Amino acid sequence: MRWTRVVTIVPLWIALSIQQPKDPLDSFCRIFGHQTAVVDRRLYVDGGFVNHGSLPQDPKNYTNTALLDADLDVTNLGMPILRSNLSKPDKVPDVNGAILWSDPVNKVLYLYGGEYSDGEPDPFSLWAYDIVPSKWKSMPAGSEDRDIQRASYGAGAVVEGGEFAYYYGGWLSNASVPSWGSRPPLALSSLLMYNMDLHTWTNSSGPDSIGRAEGAMVYLPASDRGMLVYFGGLQVADGMGKTTPQPMDEILIYDIANSKWYTQKATGQVPEDRRRFCAGATWASDYSSYNIYLYGGSEISEGVGFDDVYILSLPSFKWIKWYPTEPGPGYPHHSLSCSVVDGAQMIIIGGVFTNTTMCDVPNVYAMHNMDLGKQNPDSAPWYQFRPNLTTYKVPPEIVSAIGGSESGKANVTSPKGGFGDRDLNTYFQRVYTPPPRTPTHTPEDDDSTPVGAIAGGTVGGVAGLCIIAGGLYLWLRRRRKQEETTVEETVPTPSAPETKPPTMYELPAEREQPIGELANTAPVEMESPGVTKHFSLPGDNHHHYQHPSPHSRDPSSPSAELPV
Structure with missing residues (x-):
C-alpha cells in the first residue's frame, strides 16, 4: 500500500518540481540548539532548530538542515550578514546540541555529537566540512573508534591553532546513540580528545566518576601546553543518579601537558547555578588575566532562566557581575551560542526565550554582539559588531576587581x-x-560530497525516472526531518524518578497552545541587546533593549521551561 501511495503522488510531485528544504533564513524568527565556529574571519552556524514567521501562528520547531555562514568583514544593520548558501547533503546529520571543532590551519570544520530530532540515530561517524572546496566527508574510522559514541550537550574546546580538540561530558541517549532503546540517558564523566593531524581519538577519564552535561569549557594558553576550564551545568552521580547543579564556584581545570585535573574554588559575585548557557574566553595582552564571559542560560529546575553576563577572571578565580546593572523585565534565554572574534568581541546567536513569543531580531537573524572591553563611544557591553576591532582591552569592572590597567x-x-x-x-x-x-x-575530490550549489538538468527516459524516485525519497526524508512540533513548557524537577537529559528532541505530536505565549499579547519583533543610538534599524521606531534582573517574569506569562 505504501508504494502505491508513492507512485500515485509522483505525477503531482513532477509537476511541482523538486521541493527543497525550507530555507532557515526565510521568514526567520528564532534559532536555538545550534553549534558555531569561526575560521578565517568567517562565522559558521550548523544545525539546531529554527522558528519561522509568528510563533503563535506557527509554533513548530523546524530542523535547520543547512550550514549557514557570515563574512565577518561585511556588515549590514550593524551585524555580519548570515547566508544560507552552504547547504548540506542529506547524509550529513542535522543535529542539535553538537559541537563544531575548527581547524584553522587545514581549513576544516569537524561536526561531533548532537541529537537527532526524529528517527533512529545513525551509527557514530565524525563528519568534516572542507571549507576551501566546500565539501563534506565522513572521516575514516580507526580501531579506537569502537569506544567513541555520539554525545550531546557536553562541553568542547579547541587548542589555539587547532590540532587538538576536546569534549567533556555530555549525554548518551536514544536521540544520539543507535539501539539505545528505553534505557535512561547517561551523563558521561570522560574527556575525549581528537587529533586533527593524525585523525585519532583518545578517551580519558574526567576529574571524578560524576557525569556532567550542559556546562561550558574554554581553552586558555596557560601552562606548558594550555589549559581547559570547565564550569556550570548539571552533575549526575554515576551518570544515572539524581541530577544536581554543578556549583558555579567549583571550577574544574585540566592541564593538557600533564593530563591532570584540578578543582579550584572561585569567589566574588558567583552566578546562580545554571545550564545551557554559553561562554567565551579572552585575555589581557600581557596574559596577567584570563577572562571568561558567561551569558544567559536556563535554571536547573523551574524558572524562566537568565539574561545576564558574568565574568570569571583567572588566576584570581573571581566572579564579576558585568550585566545588567539595573533591574528590568529582561529576556531570559538558553540553548544559544557564543563566538569570540579576535578576542575583542563575542557574537551571541539565538536561544530559547522562555517568557515571550517575540521573534529574535529577525533582520539580523538573532545576532547580538558583546564588546568585551567596552571599546565603543557609549562604553556599553552591547554594541554593533565592528570588523576592525581586533584588540582586547580589559574593561573597568575587571580592573577594579583585580587591579592593573x-x-x-x-x-x-x-x-x-x-x-x-x-x-x-x-x-x-x-x-x-x-x-x-x-x-x-x-x-x-573523491569520496566527498560537494555543496554550495544545487545542480539542475534535463531528465529523460529511464535515468530520469531513477532521479525522480531518488529525489522524491530525499524530499520525503527531508520533510520528515524538518517538520518538528513544539517544545514542552513544563519541567519535572531534576530529582524526578526518571532521570532524563534536558533536551529538545522529545516533542509532542500535537500542541494546543504556542510556546511561552503571553496572555493577550501580539507577537512583536524583539530588539537586540546590541541596539544603541548608533545602531538603529531604518524605518523602525526602536527603543533600547531593556536588560533587567535575570529573574524577572511577566505575571501574565506561563512558565516556559526547558524539558528535563
Missing part, C-alpha cells in the same frame, strides 16, 4: 584563600605559544 598588569594573581593545588600557581605563571603547524590536509 586595560592592557593587563593585574595585581591579584591568585585566588582568595590560595590555590587548591600549588601546581596551579606554577602553571599560571607560564604562557603557551603553540609552534607553527604545517597543513596536513589536501582537499580530496
Whole structure:
C-alpha cells in the first residue's frame, strides 16, 4: 500500500518540481540548539532548530538542515550578514546540541555529537566540512573508534591553532546513540580528545566518576601546553543518579601537558547555578588575566532562566557581575551560542526565550554582539559588531576587581584563600605559544560530497525516472526531518524518578497552545541587546533593549521551561 501511495503522488510531485528544504533564513524568527565556529574571519552556524514567521501562528520547531555562514568583514544593520548558501547533503546529520571543532590551519570544520530530532540515530561517524572546496566527508574510522559514541550537550574546546580538540561530558541517549532503546540517558564523566593531524581519538577519564552535561569549557594558553576550564551545568552521580547543579564556584581545570585535573574554588559575585548557557574566553595582552564571559542560560529546575553576563577572571578565580546593572523585565534565554572574534568581541546567536513569543531580531537573524572591553563611544557591553576591532582591552569592572590597567598588569594573581593545588600557581605563571603547524590536509575530490550549489538538468527516459524516485525519497526524508512540533513548557524537577537529559528532541505530536505565549499579547519583533543610538534599524521606531534582573517574569506569562 505504501508504494502505491508513492507512485500515485509522483505525477503531482513532477509537476511541482523538486521541493527543497525550507530555507532557515526565510521568514526567520528564532534559532536555538545550534553549534558555531569561526575560521578565517568567517562565522559558521550548523544545525539546531529554527522558528519561522509568528510563533503563535506557527509554533513548530523546524530542523535547520543547512550550514549557514557570515563574512565577518561585511556588515549590514550593524551585524555580519548570515547566508544560507552552504547547504548540506542529506547524509550529513542535522543535529542539535553538537559541537563544531575548527581547524584553522587545514581549513576544516569537524561536526561531533548532537541529537537527532526524529528517527533512529545513525551509527557514530565524525563528519568534516572542507571549507576551501566546500565539501563534506565522513572521516575514516580507526580501531579506537569502537569506544567513541555520539554525545550531546557536553562541553568542547579547541587548542589555539587547532590540532587538538576536546569534549567533556555530555549525554548518551536514544536521540544520539543507535539501539539505545528505553534505557535512561547517561551523563558521561570522560574527556575525549581528537587529533586533527593524525585523525585519532583518545578517551580519558574526567576529574571524578560524576557525569556532567550542559556546562561550558574554554581553552586558555596557560601552562606548558594550555589549559581547559570547565564550569556550570548539571552533575549526575554515576551518570544515572539524581541530577544536581554543578556549583558555579567549583571550577574544574585540566592541564593538557600533564593530563591532570584540578578543582579550584572561585569567589566574588558567583552566578546562580545554571545550564545551557554559553561562554567565551579572552585575555589581557600581557596574559596577567584570563577572562571568561558567561551569558544567559536556563535554571536547573523551574524558572524562566537568565539574561545576564558574568565574568570569571583567572588566576584570581573571581566572579564579576558585568550585566545588567539595573533591574528590568529582561529576556531570559538558553540553548544559544557564543563566538569570540579576535578576542575583542563575542557574537551571541539565538536561544530559547522562555517568557515571550517575540521573534529574535529577525533582520539580523538573532545576532547580538558583546564588546568585551567596552571599546565603543557609549562604553556599553552591547554594541554593533565592528570588523576592525581586533584588540582586547580589559574593561573597568575587571580592573577594579583585580587591579592593573586595560592592557593587563593585574595585581591579584591568585585566588582568595590560595590555590587548591600549588601546581596551579606554577602553571599560571607560564604562557603557551603553540609552534607553527604545517597543513596536513589536501582537499580530496573523491569520496566527498560537494555543496554550495544545487545542480539542475534535463531528465529523460529511464535515468530520469531513477532521479525522480531518488529525489522524491530525499524530499520525503527531508520533510520528515524538518517538520518538528513544539517544545514542552513544563519541567519535572531534576530529582524526578526518571532521570532524563534536558533536551529538545522529545516533542509532542500535537500542541494546543504556542510556546511561552503571553496572555493577550501580539507577537512583536524583539530588539537586540546590541541596539544603541548608533545602531538603529531604518524605518523602525526602536527603543533600547531593556536588560533587567535575570529573574524577572511577566505575571501574565506561563512558565516556559526547558524539558528535563
